[in-house]
Amino acid sequence: MITEQKKDADSQNGTTHEYLTFILGDEHYGLDIMKVREIRGYEPVTKIANAPAFIKGVLNLRGDIVPIVDLRLKFDVGEASYNEFTIVIMLHINDRIVGIVVDAVSDVINMKASEIKPPPEFGVAFDSQYLFGLAPVNEQMIILLNIEKLISSQELGLFDSTALPSE
Numbered sequence: 001m002i003t004e005q006k007k008d009a010d011s012q013n014g015t016t017h018e019y020l021t022f023i024l025g026d027e028h029y030g031l032d033i034m035k036v037r038e039i040r041g042y043e044p045v046t047k048i049a050n051a052p053a054f055i056k057g058v059l060n061l062r063g064d065i066v067p068i069v070d071l072r073l074k075f076d077v078g079e080a081s082y083n084e085f086t087i088v089i090m091l092h093i094n095d096r097i098v099g100i101v102v103d104a105v106s107d108v109i110n111m112k113a114s115e116i117k118p119p120p121e122f123g124v125a126f127d128s129q130y131l132f133g134l135a136p137v138n139e140q141m142i143i144l145l146n147i148e149k150l151i152s153s154q155e156l157g158l159f160d161s162t163a164l165p166s167e
Helices: 004-013 153-161
Strands: 016-024 027-032 036-041 055-061 064-070 087-093 096-102 104-112 131-137 140-145
Touching: 016 087, 016 096, 016 140, 055 096, 087 104, 104 131
Parallel strands: 027 140, 064 096
Antiparallel strands: 016 027, 016 104, 036 087, 055 064, 087 096, 131 140
16 A cells, blocks of 8 residues: 555656556546456355345355455446456455456556546545545546445455355
8 A cells, every 4th residue: 555655755756556447337447456466257156145235245266255346336336237248356455355346447557646636525425535536548537446445344344254155
């Protein structure tokens, strides 16, 4: 995780960071590529009773129990049907592996810290804590996510305290 001091130093010396961009609905999002473990197709999951609707279930990935989060449901964009084109980005978050379901992966972009604009304040009606920033790229706006805040420790804790069935 980049500290505020490091971000300030990066913006002064022009250091660039790489972001994996993906599409969700009609919007373009990005996240720190250093959090990406791998990109996979969707696989059947084991559903967990009483989990939030955006947690589709878990799968066994080489011995790790991996929660799968549907970002369309998390962002209230509507549910998409899963098929052979459905993409899951496996991320390393807070010492855990988590999969996020997205519509498509688009690109890897390099951004200087000085090119990233802070997210606007929307007041109490909208929680923007998971937004890292906004990046104008080729006449479109990329919404950069703070994935640690988007997938909270509390949500991941559901899988620590729940007895998971073996697959």
